[in-house]
Amino acid sequence: MRSMRRAVLLAILASVVLVLALLHSWPTRAYTTVDAWQRPGQMLERHLEERLPEPDPRLGSIPFHVRDNVASLLARNGCMCEGEAGGVNLPFAQLLFPRVSAHPLHTAFEAPELEEMKRRRAKEYESFQRRSQTAADVVLIAEANNPLQYPTQGVEVRPMKTILIPGLALQILPRDHYSINITATLGTLNVAADVDGVKVGGGGEMHMSLRSSVLQNLNRQLQFVTYTNTQFHPSTADTVHLETEGHQAVFSIRIRHGVTPRLYNTGSQGADYNVSALVTIATKTFLRYDKLRDLIDSVRRYYPTITIVIADDSENPRTVSGPYIEHYIMPFGKGWFAGRNLAVSQVTTKYLLWVDDDFIFTANTKLEKLVDVLERTTLDLVGGAVREATGYTSTYRQTISIEAGGEDGDCLHMRRGYHHVIEGFPNCVVTDGVINFFLARTQKVQQVGFDPRLARVAHLEFFIDGLGSLHVGSCDDVIVSHATKIKLPWVGRSESDKTYARFRYPAASSDAAHTKNGLLFFKNRFQCLTHN
């Protein structure tokens, strides 16, 4: 009897433990699935495109005259790179009378390889486009005489959060019954308050309908409509359909996180900028220790406590030490952009100043002026000027424009020059690319990055990668001196200068030039380039 009771007790105990264990391991929340595949709303886009109103057939018979000067500005279906013919063939001709030259980029690949490269590039591009487009990029047309009122732009919700949808209303001639349907696809709809005389159907679901016999009450109710994002898929957009008898409208709600700021504490500031607290100097060196030493000494004359970050990929690195100096040694010959990347990655101040290792600071190298430009404008990067030993000063301003092409890729056009002078800074202009001497917001440069595959001749590639995200300026009144560059052939060169030249300035037909064209062709998807 007793053993029987004990067995029952044990059985009860065991089942309680089992149930508890089960309850514990049971998912406390039902997880729904999200479609994060790289095909955001292909269906949806097609659906939206079908909604574009058909052009009125009666308009087709009305004659018109094309304005060539305006029509030629419109993007054609494809682009071309054309150089300028002729010109004088004198020494320095390109310097004095710059002509536009055109270069196809597919020559970076041999014939059998080229077709395969084009195929792979097309595949990667398609995937890139899918990742970078959302429903908020699709054209929506507000149809004429639509009684529905709704927001056309600017409605935004953070992932999994709720907002009131602003601006919803119905303005329609009197009738017995008024109704509105609202449908979303990545979230649910609801009302934050109930209004008398309005029937709400489907609250908390993706499809909600509101009905009333009093228009005023319906419109009051529409002020309380909420949207809750339920599918976690940030940086997308939901397309909300709005419908009343005989009329439809569509608008989009962007789903995205707020931008998390990354701010730099620049210390207390008096009337003047404390350059040491705001700026780090970054440079890359290769073999030229004598030049680097001259640079550091010249910097110290004007900015004794500014930090200098040096990336070094020399074969037999030497020690470069001193206060406020950080020397990073890299594997031999890692290259130009890899070194820039390393140096820039170690900067902890708000701004970084890029200099080449053979520059010399002078009394004209007033970093305060460049800091002032970045502190007071929306620019991300501002270049200065470099004075050659010959006295010639250059800012190397470049505009970069990209013309949309077809399947062959886009056309890249680079020209010397700039877009506008900056108001309040008569020595400064807005442009797209500048010389190797620039002050920039550290974070923006880190975001764009220097492609480490560009090991040798490279500079403007950084600005091409940054086009669209970097806002670039150039001032000609902040000048750094260049120790050497234009080498006269009869002047003897040191052994390290010769090795340097071999790495840094390879022949045009070499692998380095091929790498560069190959990257423009594949990575940036250009077919050709023109420049002057």
Ligand SMILES: *[C@@H]1O[C@H](CO)[C@@H](O)[C@H](O)[C@H]1NC(C)=O
């Ligand atoms: C609103 O949706 C319901 C189904 O939920 C449908 O029966 C009704 O016809 C729709 N009304 C309008 C005006 O489209």
Ligand SMILES: *[C@@H]1O[C@H](CO)[C@@H](O)[C@H](O)[C@H]1NC(C)=O
């Ligand atoms: C400027 O900043 C540096 C580095 O943060 C600091 O050591 C120095 O005291 C500051 N100078 C002034 C005048 O505030």
